[in-house]
């Protein structure tokens with residue numbers, strides 16, 4: 001077992017070599033631990049600190065006129081001489097060589113080596129790896145290269161779309177490198193890839209838009225490609241040069257070594273493709289490997305010395321950096337359209353009463369501008385749908401699944417793969433872009449996108465990316481021999497979501513949040529305002545009704561006196577008028593009493609204590625029976641009424657009013673009243689049911705308005721029309737709600753709670 005280091009993570013794995021690679025382990029081949037290099041340079045393994053040579057590549061004799069045996073065991077100064085040795089030490093101290101290969105020195109041609117050499121260094125796991133490569137005597141001046149680079153950059157920058165940019169980039173890289181074919185290759189999320197731009201010799205067959213399965217560039221190879229800015233294989237048919245002596249130290253990690261010998265699978269693969277030399281550079285987007293620039297030579301080997309590789313590295317880095325902004329250009333029009341919709345929706349949100357109204361009911365809505373087949377808005381437990389969407393039940397399941405995702409903006413174009421329950425969804429919902437509106441409640445905004453059947457051209461049969469060789473009685477994997485185009489129709493996917501769509505979703509989420517916060521703030525302000533004006537109103541109503549009672553009493557008394565003392569002198573009409581004055585003052589006194597009582601509810605603090613509702617209802621019943629001794633009234637209390645935290649006096653008033661009404665508005669010979677409480681609800685729901693005259697649907701809201709009566713002044717025993725207003729206010733001050741179920745001629749049931757509930761709607765619909 002070996003501990004290998006690949007990038008930042010260390011893993012312990014059984015080494016895999018070309019000889020024992022199988023279907024299960026080909027992804028684990030430890031290609032960085034090969035212990036060999038390519039022959040276009042030499043490698044020295046030095047002990048960190050002392051710079052004693054531990055290993056050297058077998059080709060030192062050819063390159064340095066000094067066989068490896070003479071080097072191993074000695075200090076590096078044996079090769080470099082004191083002066084260069086000193087310079088090397090300084091460079092190693094200042095350059096970033098840890099897990100990176102850096103150019104540290106150029107050695108002039110000396111007697112021992114006939115040509116000047118570039119020295120590169122990398123430190124890893126306690127060793128320093130020195131790589132030496134010949135300089136290029138034909139190298140043109142740096143200013144000429146810079147001039148060409150400037151031209152290239154200018155043409156990149158003036159490209160108006162990602163495609164034009166990539167086409168120019170591969171063409172420039174081909175000019176600089178001299179390779180017969182240069183391709184830009186983009187990875188998909190599953191590791192497969194596609195050739196998205198190509199510059200080539202005319203007579204070569206085009207690979208443009210061909211797809212390659214993930215196993216063509218397996219995970220270890222992708223990891224290694226990402227570690228260094230350039231990988232060069234000048235000759236596919238090279239003979240690997242071993243590091244010697246082979247058994248002195250454990251395998252050295254050559255992850256960052258340019259000269260590293262490559263996997264046999266890779267060279268076999270390239271040979272099958274008819275490639276003689278390659279040069280590969282990684283492309284990154286937001287720090288992630290998203291593709292490669294791949295250069296190929298088909299006719300002969302091709303070695304690019306360091307001087308000629310440098311501008312290529314530079315160009316590929318430019319491609320990485322500029323591709324994102326060029327991609328943005330492609331989506332510019334679409335982005336502008338979405339911006340416009342966003343702006344309109346934000347404006348609507350400032351005007352509308354609800355999110356639903358602002359985002360779903362207007363001409364410009366959540367389906368405007370965006371390429372989606374349907375949209376669902378789940379806000380405040382209400383689901384609204386537009387366009388083609390799954391059914392509400394299916395959306396409920398999607399929301400359950402979404403709630404388990406980490407992201408607040410979540411997108412997939414393979415819903416059927418990611419969310420197995422969605423398999424039965426119609427073709428209209430193969431992709432989804434979801435925006436979480438609240439972490440507490442299950443509020444989501446979800447766009448759905450329909451299926452896009454696409455045709456993919458593979459380089460060879462994607463179902464058989466490898467071939468199995470059993471000639472020696474052992475199963476050995478080999479790269480496929482045929483790269484003939486293989487067409488495949490892809491179903492069950494939508495078009496992937498674009499960066500600008502994700503961005504639009506995230507911005508909309510931000511705006512909705514802002515709006516919700518602003519609304520909550522405004523509401524809080526309005527509530528405070530309302531509370532203050534209610535208090536003022538209560539104080540005013542209280543003071544005025546209280547003060548008016550005094551003169552009213554005076555009018556009544558004087559009218560009484562007049563009636564008693566002067567009735568003999570009054571005409572019949574005068575007497576009748578006096579009676580009317582007396583009746584009106586009595587009625588006005590009643591109204592003032594009601595007003596006083598009503599304003600007292602708002603004015604005074606509630607005295608909440610645990611209170612057995614049974615004990616409170618019995619005295620009311622007694623009083624009712626005393627008030628109507630001649631009526632046949634039966635009042636049943638269903639079960640035991642609970643103990644509730646409430647203001648005893650006010651809740652007595654509630655029951656008193658409701659039971660009084662149940663008797664008053666009742667013409668049955670046998671008045672039947674039922675009082676009960678459903679404690680299975682939270683909070684418990686009280687009710688008062690009668691077999692009285694009932695209330696038509698159209699009046700069921702207005703009966704709670706102050707001084708509103710449905711009948712003539714003296715019908716049904718008269719009344720001020722304030723009873724139910726007072727009842728509702730008391731209940732609401734307790735945080736509860738009141739509602740009723742009634743039909744004309746069918747009796748009425750008044751329901752109420754005495755504390756706040758989150759699921760009021762479900763209570764409303766509940767039958768007791």
Ligand code: ADP
Pocket residue numbers: 657661662665690692693694695703704708709710711718719720721722723724725748
């Ligand atoms: P009041 O009884 O003083 O008129 P309320 O505010 O208590 O005032 O009731 C308002 C109106 O609602 C009543 O005038 C009556 O028409 C109607 N109402 C109230 N309770 C009942 C009931 N249990 N059955 C039928 N109608 C009712």
